[in-house]
Amino acid sequence: MGFTALSALLLFAVALKGDAANRHAAASPQIALRIALGKQLFNDPRLSADGKISCASCHIPAKAYTDGRRVAIGVYGRTGTRNTPSLAAIEISKNVSFFWEGRRTTLEQAVIDPLTNPMEMGLQDKTELIQKVEQNSGRLIVFAQAFPEAKVIGAEQVSAALTDYVRSLNSPESAYDRYTLQGDRRPLNPQAQFGLALFRGKGRCADCHLLAGSPVLLTDHAYHRTGGGLNAISQYLPSLTEAVIQRSLQGEAIGNRVATHEDEAQLGRFNVTRDPADIGLFRTPSLRGVALTAPYMHDGSIPTLEDAIDQEVYYRGLQAGYPLNMSVEERTALKAFLETL
Structure with missing residues (x-):
């Protein structure tokens, strides 16, 4: 039996049920349809080179849309260089840059990158992406409903659907939210x-x-040095930064370079700006759901929340010019607060 427009729409209506997208349906049915379409794309492993990896493979709801691994694992079991960032706070935190070094300034750009990254979902380019999308005839009908102004399906429509879905993934109201927004001190x-x-x-x-x-x-939406990873590359930093500049001049995508060169991944914001002052700087992540997102830092090198607190206290002391000297009791209390976010 062929897919009809009605049956396709019913399929996506089911996809909406119980999802964060449901909150948007009353305000804009078309946006709700795009969110449901984005959810389908987000969870579809057929959009990867080996047919086994989807966006949802690395962004798991129970882990605040991270994966619990030190670094992400992509197609054919390929191991990347970066810890999977949480998607649960992108909209609520008003993110203005994306990925650990901030290489993208819009979410519409960012959602496409993993699909064509050789270490993530491994598609050759956007053309192959559209070819895979078009293999699902029922989905084509929904694309037409969600984007009636588009004459053909392109990467722009795929990006828009994924963007609307990711923006719908706000984390649940936290104990700290209730404490501040409702004036309730009990949480x-x-x-x-x-x-x-x-x-x-x-x-x-x-x-x-x-x-x-x-x-x-x-988050302050800025970039800071946490010390992670720099010790391993300090001895050959001049030659490494020169190689990065050369690869950049050749036009190789930053995301592909970072994913395939572990040493380059430690340079952080420098990969974008090529400014020596930005070596080792990484974007400040929001702490929403932080108790669920271990391990921590851009390279997943800090295994537990307790370890992350120790690391941050140490580097905050270096920045202040004097040790913070927090007691065990204070560190335990700080952890208790972080668990309410």
Whole structure:
């Protein structure tokens, strides 16, 4: 039996049920349809080179849309160089850059990159992507419904559907949200409230993970040095940066270079700006759902939340010019607060 427009729409209506997209349906049925379409694309392993990896392989809802691995594993079991960033806070945190080094400035650009990255989903280019999308006749009908102005399906429509879906993935209201937005002090016990005071004050966490906004952003959208990975490349930094500049001049995509050159991946923001001052700088991630997103840092080198606190306290002390000297009790309280985000 062939796919009809009605049956295709019913299929996507089912996809909406129980999803974050359902919240948008009343405001814009067409946007809701795009979100449901994006969800289908996000979960479809047929859009990868080996037919086994989807976006959802690395962005798992129960882990705040991370994967729990040190670094991502893509097609044919290929191991990347970067820890999978959470998607749960992209919209609520008002992200202005994407990926650890901020190589993309719009989500519409960012959602396509993994599909054509050789270490992630492995498609050769956008042409192959569209060929795979077009193999599903039922989905073509929904594309036509979701994008009535488009004469053909292109990467722009795939990007728009994935973008709308990712923007719908806001994390659930947290205990800290209830504490701040509803004026309810009960969600944070005394230990967590002590941790909040440390986060704002002695720990200097809020210098970068801002408590501004409603709901709070928990990021400054800036780039900072955490020390991870630089020791391994410090001895040959001049030759490495020169090689990066040469590959950049040859037009090789930053994402492909970072994914296939582990040493280059440690250079962070330098890969985008080629400014020596940006060596080792990485984008500040939002801390929403941080208790679910271990391991931590751009390379997944910090296995637990306790270890991440120790690392951050150390480097905050270096930046301040004096050690922070947080006690075990204080570190435990800080962890208790982070678990409420």
